[in-house]
Amino acid sequence: MNKSEAREHVWEELIKVAKPDSRYHFNFNEYIPDFVGSHKATEKLVSTQIYQEAQTIFITPDNCLEGLRAQAVKDGKTQIVSTYGIRRGIVELKPEDVSPGIEQYAVLLDMIEQVGNYISLEQLMGKYKLDLIVTGASAVNKSGVRFGKGHGFFDLEWAIFYELGVVHQNTPIVAFVHDSQYIDVDLELSPYDTLCDYIVTPTKIIHIPNPQKPTAGVIWEKLESGMIDDIPPLRELKELEQQGKLPKKTSS
Amino acid sequence: MNYSIDRNSPVPAYYQITLDLRQRISAGEWRAGNKLPPELELMKQYDVSRMTFRQAIGELVKEGILVRRRGVGTFLSQGYVPVEQMPTHEQLHTSMSLKGDSDFRNQVWLELRKVAKPDSRFHWDFEKFVPDFENSDQCVDSIRKMDWYKDSKVLFIAPDNSLVCIRKQAIEDCKQLIIATYGIARGFLIIDSKNIPPGCEAFAATLDGIEHFGQPISLAEIKALGGIDLLITGISLVTKSGVRWGKGHGYFDLEWGMFRELGAVQENTPIVAIGHDCQVVSVDLEPSEVDTIADAIITPTRVIRVEKKYPKPNGVLWQYISPELRNQIPPLQILFSQSMEG
Numbered sequence: 050m051n052k053s054e055a056r057e058h059v060w061e062e063l064i065k066v067a068k069p070d071s072r073y074h075f076n077f078n079e080y081i082p083d084f085v086g087s088h089k090a091t092e093k094l095v096s097t098q099i100y101q102e103a104q105t106i107f108i109t110p111d112n113c114l115e116g117l118r119a120q121a122v123k124d125g126k127t128q129i130v131s132t133y134g135i136r137r138g139i140v141e142l143k144p145e146d147v148s149p150g151i152e153q154y155a156v157l158l159d160m161i162e163q164v165g166n167y168i169s170l171e172q173l174m175g176k177y178k179l180d181l182i183v184t185g186a187s188a189v190n191k192s193g194v195r196f197g198k199g200h201g202f203f204d205l206e207w208a209i210f211y212e213l214g215v216v217h218q219n220t221p222i223v224a225f226v227h228d229s230q231y232i233d234v235d236l237e238l239s240p241y242d243t244l245c246d247y248i249v250t251p252t253k254i255i256h257i258p259n260p261q262k263p264t265a266g267v268i269w270e271k272l273e274s275g276m277i278d279d280i281p282p283l284r285e286l287k288e289l290e291q292q293g294k295l296p297k298k299t300s301s
Numbered sequence: 302m303n304y305s306i307d308r309n310s311p312v313p314a315y316y317q318i319t320l321d322l323r324q325r326i327s328a329g330e331w332r333a334g335n336k337l338p339p340e341l342e343l344m345k346q347y348d349v350s351r352m353t354f355r356q357a358i359g360e361l362v363k364e365g366i367l368v369r370r371r372g373v374g375t376f377l378s379q380g381y382v383p384v385e386q387m388p389t390h391e392q393l394h395t396s397m398s399l400k401g402d403s404d405f406r407n408q409v410w411l412e413l414r415k416v417a418k419p420d421s422r423f424h425w426d427f428e429k430f431v432p433d434f435e436n437s438d439q440c441v442d443s444i445r446k447m448d449w450y451k452d453s454k455v456l457f458i459a460p461d462n463s464l465v466c467i468r469k470q471a472i473e474d475c476k477q478l479i480i481a482t483y484g485i486a487r488g489f490l491i492i493d494s495k496n497i498p499p500g501c502e503a504f505a506a507t508l509d510g511i512e513h514f515g516q517p518i519s520l521a522e523i524k525a526l527g528g529i530d531l532l533i534t535g536i537s538l539v540t541k542s543g544v545r546w547g548k549g550h551g552y553f554d555l556e557w558g559m560f561r562e563l564g565a566v567q568e569n570t571p572i573v574a575i576g577h578d579c580q581v582v583s584v585d586l587e588p589s590e591v592d593t594i595a596d597a598i599i600t601p602t603r604v605i606r607v608e609k610k611y612p613k614p615n616g617v618l619w620q621y622i623s624p625e626l627r628n629q630i631p632p633l634q635i636l637f638s639q640s641m642e643g
Contacts, residue, residue, distance in 0.1 A: 071508040072422045072430075074486040080422075136424040154504035154513070158421040278308050 050234050052196045059188040062229035070112060071159070078198060081111035081185035084227040086251035091116040094183070094249045095124070099221045103180035105129065107210070109203060110158055111185030113225055118156035122147045129168070129179065130161060131206055135280045141168040170285045171294065174213040182207075182222045184245075189224040193244040193257035194236045200273065204263070207243040209286055212266040214296035222262070223247045231255070241268065304346040311414055311425045312407050318347050318357035320408075326366065326377060333381040336374045337367070405584075406546060409538045412579035420462060421509070431461035431535035434577040436601035438466045443599045444533070445470065449571045453530035455479065457560070459553055460508055461535025463575055468506035472497050479523060480511055481556055485630045489523065490515030520563050520632050528565045532557070534595070536576045543595035543607035544586045545574050557593040558617035559636055568613055571596045578602055591618050 050058070060077050067082035069075055075082070094100050094117065106121055107129045108114050121128050125144045132138060142165035147155045155164040168176075184203050189195040197203055210216040224245040231250055238244075244260030267286060269277075277283050289295050306317040331337060344354045358375060361367040368376045410427050417432035419425055425432075444450050444467060456471055457479045458464050471478055471494075478492040492515050497505045504510040523529070534553045539545040545553075560566040574595035581598055588594060588611050598605040617636065627634045 069487060069512070070422075071512050072420075072483050074482075074484065133422050134424070137419060148500075151501065151504065154501060154510060157504070157507065157509035157513075159507035159509040160504060162421065 050236070052236060053199070055190075055232060055234050055236065056187045056196065056199070059230055059232060063227060066227055066229065068112065077187065081109075081113060081187060081197060083112040083115060086227065087113050087225075088116050089251035090225055090227075090249050091120055093251070093254055094223060094225065095120055097247075097254070099181055099223075099247075105177045105179055106181045106183060107131075107179045107206070107216075109184040109206070110161075111225075112158075113185045113227075114183060115153070115156055117183060117225065118142075118161075119152040122152045122156065127177070129173065129177065130165070131202070132162065133158060134200070135202060135206070135282060137162065137167070138281045138285075139168055139170075139173065140165040141173075142166075170209065170213055170282055171289060174215060174289075174294075177215055179210060179215050179220060182210075182216065182220060183225055184222070186224045186226050186230060188230045188232050189226055189245065189248050190232050190234050190236050191255070191257075192236075192238075193224070193246070193248065193260040194238055194242055195224045195245055196236075201241070204241055204243045205267065205272075205276075205280075205283075208241075208263065208265070208267045209282055211262075211264060212286060212290075212295055218262055218264070220262075221246045222260070223249055225249050228252055240265070241271065306347055306349070309425070310411065311427050312411050314347075314349055315353045315356035316360070316407055318349065318354065319360040320411075321347075322357065322361060323366070326361075326381070331377045333377055334379045336376050339374065405582075406537055409580055409582065413577060416577055416579065418462070427537065431459075431463055431537065433462040433465055434601075437463055437575070437577075439601040440575050440599045441466050441470045443604050444573060444575075445474075447573075447597070447604075449531050449573070449597075455526050455529050457481075457529045457532040457556070459532075459534040459556070460511070461575075462508075463535040463577075464533060465503075465506045467533060467575065468492075469502045472502045472505055477526065479518065479529065480515060481552065482511075483508060484550070485552055485555065485632065487517070488630075488632045489518050489520075491518040491522075492516075520559060520565075520636060523560070524563050524565050526565075528567075529560060529570060532560075532566070532570065532572045534572065534574055536574045536580055536595075538580045538582050539574045539576055539595060539598055540582055540584060540586050541598070541605060541607070542585060542610050543572075543574070543598065544588045544592055544611070545595055551591065554591050554593045554614065555617070555622075555630065555633065558591075558614055559632060561614065562616040562636060562640070568615070572613070574598045576600055581605065590614065591621060 064075060066085040067075060070080045073079040103126060105127045108118055110130055110133050118128060122144050128142045130140045130142060132140060140162055142161060146164050154160060186195040187197055222245040226248065228250045231248055241263055243262055246257055246260055248255040304321060306314050344351060358367060362369055366378055366381060368378050370376065416435040420430045423429040453476065455477045458468055460481050460483050468478060472492065475494045480490050482488060482490060490511055492505060497514055505514040537546045572593065572595045578600045581600060591614055593613050594611045596607055627637050
């Protein structure tokens, strides 16, 4: 089964538990939905050591992670969130940015860019190490191969962070999904796939030993056309590279 | 000379080139009947692909400004009469020919881009959303001074980003808000100000917030509220006669049509269009029979009362509604079934 077949297959089940997006309705090509029971998956993740020890968490702008984002604020974590499609770069949300009682609204995509602050890659690099990475997914298989909406934004985010040196091979990656998105299907693996260490669903946590995490950074030739124009951090990364400001790549 | 195009603009590259060539032509760079520089040279100036460039030229050929001669080149038409001077931005709207409706809208969008705020999902894609803009909060003060607003209990407010601060104010003023979901895909929601915790008005006013705070409401329930007292909509552009363009899907016209069919609004139920000054154009557009005319236009700097020239549609014009469209819009489907049953 290829990824797009698997995606279609999962969506048939997912629509039964998915919540609509304010713009995209139930068009899963455009967004990753929140689902019934996502608060239970949040509770499960919050009870883990990797979460509890994390000071700074990267969270993707997927709707299923709204509850986690709110909880992270309450728990005093700083979160780094990309804007939708990375079109306006990356946002830093510190717990002190949010008044108590409004956590669950402040983290909505319509609010987070106003409540938090945009952060450049250079600032990110100088200020943070990412202790934990959490992403939604269209689906994820038992080997931790995940896929999103199909644009490869998450792989790109990993690649950018890797080049900045704010993540490393041992930085834990969590795929946060509904049980119907966790599939027993073999998927072809490309060298650019960023696999996850853990899959967290409302009912279980699955650990995947030694998942592949690319160390090549951004493969400029592989980018979809228009991505450099559309995604400001890619342009900044190129500048940082040209100015020799990036850490040396270590192969592993 | 720098002919570079703005790749961050919502205006397509080809159209920016069309505009620029139009300017160069009217500035007198080439004379009527003369040949333009070779395609390759112009392509290089703008740094675009052949396809994009040909699309740009195609627009001017369609208008009869340029003439293409196979194997020879592109010429400025013999009959081309230069405009004495290029219009200023303020004059632009009046001097533009209205041959191509979408072209005209793009002109407005080019201006709007300078003051607009991006959408959390759609970024700058104005085909997908009506943006909020700088100083939109000044429209709130104006609308609060209107008797239409003061006397209203139930408001319909379109799901446009430019109306976020009006929704917030309406919640603070204890109004009942009916809001269409984006694309009317999940019908209508009602926000009862009494249910919004203090301090959460700003959240409840966003599209994401509406999903949390709004309750679904059917057309029958809207009717049972006793009707809608005032409708507020955002715009892509509006003429001084109140003829408006939205994103181009005509959702507001459908909303009005449904409410009218239902008896929840009457011909004299006021409609206020909110927009930035650059969205108010001074040309006159002849409305079609589905166009729902605004009674007043509010911008950050002024309030324009529309002198009534055109009636509003008195229901849904079913002859223009395809089954596909009905399928996408649940309340429209329900209303259709009811009207079939008589």
